[in-house]
Amino acid sequence: MSKIEDWGIHKVTLPLPFELDHINCYALKGNAGWSIVDCGVNIVASKNHWLDFMRTNNIRPEDIKAIYVTHYHPDHYGAAGWLQKISGAPIYMSSPEARAVEIFQKEKSRFIEALNILYQTNGMPTILLDTFCKSLNEMGSLVEPVAKISIINSNEKVKIGNLYFQIINTPGHADGHLCFYNEQFGILISGDQLLPEISPNISLWPGRDPNPLGSFLQSLQQLRQLPIKLVLPAHGQPFRDPVKRIDQIEGHHRERLKQMRQIAAQGATAYEIVRETFNTDLSPLEMRLAMGEVLAHLAYLVHKGELKVKNEKGVNVYHAVD
Numbered sequence: 001m002s003k004i005e006d007w008g009i010h011k012v013t014l015p016l017p018f019e020l021d022h023i024n025c026y027a028l029k030g031n032a033g034w035s036i037v038d039c040g041v042n043i044v045a046s047k048n049h050w051l052d053f054m055r056t057n058n059i060r061p062e063d064i065k066a067i068y069v070t071h072y073h074p075d076h077y078g079a080a081g082w083l084q085k086i087s088g089a090p091i092y093m094s095s096p097e098a099r100a101v102e103i104f105q106k107e108k109s110r111f112i113e114a115l116n117i118l119y120q121t122n123g124m125p126t127i128l129l130d131t132f133c134k135s136l137n138e139m140g141s142l143v144e145p146v147a148k149i150s151i152i153n154s155n156e157k158v159k160i161g162n163l164y165f166q167i168i169n170t171p172g173h174a175d176g177h178l179c180f181y182n183e184q185f186g187i188l189i190s191g192d193q194l195l196p197e198i199s200p201n202i203s204l205w206p207g208r209d210p211n212p213l214g215s216f217l218q219s220l221q222q223l224r225q226l227p228i229k230l231v232l233p234a235h236g237q238p239f240r241d242p243v244k245r246i247d248q249i250e251g252h253h254r255e256r257l258k259q260m261r262q263i264a265a266q267g268a269t270a271y272e273i274v275r276e277t278f279n280t281d282l283s284p285l286e287m288r289l290a291m292g293e294v295l296a297h298l299a300y301l302v303h304k305g306e307l308k309v310k311n312e313k314g315v316n317v318y319h320a321v322d
């Protein structure tokens with residue numbers, strides 16, 4: 001029996017239909033029933049995996065008493081509605097993430113239009129914009145059925161399984177991303193905020209956080225202060241020594257910022273920087289992640305006063321500050 005199971009924590013790894021092919025959800029056993037953190041996407045293979053896990057551990061659907069979702073991205077939130085439907089359990093999320101769910105459910109076409117304008121203004125050719133909308137629309141079925149969401153706030157303490165966790169607001173990767181920290185054993189359920197091998201995508205979205213990279217780096221600083229002994233991430237294996245990983249992730253962004261500052265010094269659009277930084281053939285999803293990431297880095301540099309942006313004939317061109 002591994003250590004986390006001694007605490008009643010089970011890592012449930014589910015398949016994903018993306019290049020990133022798995023997500024770790026966590027199921028915590030408590031005297032009053034089970035709690036789940038993150039859900040996987042709404043696909044048959046993933047739901048069967050949950051049902052197998054429940055069968056193996058003698059869990060009836062109604063034994064699931066609470067579902068926590070770190071953020072609204074399909075791999076975390078996708079099957080929440082289905083889990084709620086079979087269990088009747090409440091789904092807890094932060095209010096910015098509940099708002100994101102609402103945007104994707106009720107205002108999707110308006111949101112995609114705003115995204116199109118953002119990308120067009122930042123130099124993306126029209127032909128690419130169409131493939132894009134299609135790829136965003138295809139995400140829809142991964143997050144059905146519609147769930148009823150209850151709001152939780154950062155700094156509240158919640159009992160997940162038999163352990164108490166502090167809710168920690170860690171915006172950046174998503175505006176209302178949450179981590180869950182158990183002080184007694186130094187356990188952090190980190191969602192996508194702190195991952196052992198990959199650096200989470202930080203994207204600028206229309207109408208959302210205007211400086212997501214600034215928020216993300218600040219969230220990392222906040223985690224740096226905590227005496228965390230074990231990180232339970234949403235992707236990859238649990239790991240110790242979060243400070244070492246925080247150093248690496250910060251280093252990665254510093255490097256990227258340097259690169260973008262150099263390219264933008266000559267005057268460049270975000271799209272041109274994408275082409276120069278990620279010079280391979282990108283799928284629509286990869287292109288969206290790359291464009292969002294470059295825009296987030298440029299926004300950070302503009303916020304810091306290290307770059308300026310000028311609208312030239314309807315297109316945003318970034319320049320060095322002279």
Ligand SMILES: [Zn+2]
Binds near residue numbers: 073076173192
């Ligand atoms: Zn995510």
